């Protein structure tokens with residue numbers, strides 16, 4: 289399967305839809321609106337940080353299991369980024385060392401490939417959408433999910449800035465599968481259909497190079 293990666297508001301969900309349509313494959317979305325833990329987490333990150341990660345881990349593993357049989361199915365977020373988000377939260381004191389250790393060990397166990405399994409849990413391609421901090425803030429505002437708004441909680445400004453910065457290093461060191469980067473500032477594939485065509489072409493080229501298409 290193909291997985292999308294990128295910061296909050298990068299455009300993962302939109303590109304997932306576009307790609308699955310284009311490739312004639314299935315799209316898998318993680319619904320944010322039905323996530324009852326997320327608003328609680330934004331209200332009290334220290335209390336709900338660990339629970340939220342377990343929630344996501346469970347959901348994303350289920351997605352991987354449902355989508356693995358087609359290399360071209362598209363998932364709107366990778367399981368690997370959760371570790372990045374959790375590390376950030378742990379560094380901000382929103383999780384204890386024990387919670388962080390248990391989380392890493394659980395993730396490692398869940399993602400371990402078994403001998404003789406027909407399909408791997410690692411994706412066939414990871415596509416990361418990189419946007420500047422300014423673009424990230426604009427998109428979060430435009431989408432308007434109340435619990436994500438900086439006006440309601442000014443401390444989110446630093447959280448978002450740090451998160452966006454960490455994505456750059458995370459992508460550089462990601463080595464679980466082939467990967468490619470899409471410049472989300474250069475290609476506004478949601479608003480601009482020409483940019484959308486260009487992005488689909490970039491992905492097609494990569495899939496051809498990997499013999500997936």
Ligand SMILES: Nc1ncnc2c1ncn2[C@@H]1O[C@H](COP(=O)(O)OP(=O)(O)OP(=O)(O)O)[C@@H](O)[C@H]1O
Nearest residue numbers: 295296297298299300301302320344365370373436
């Ligand atoms: N592992 C995690 N830990 C903490 N928060 C998370 C985690 N994964 C997702 N979130 C939160 O869930 C919300 C949705 O994030 P996500 O990036 O998955 O979707 P999105 O913002 O709709 O992305 P896009 O606009 O690129 O489609 C955000 O508020 C994000 O902070």
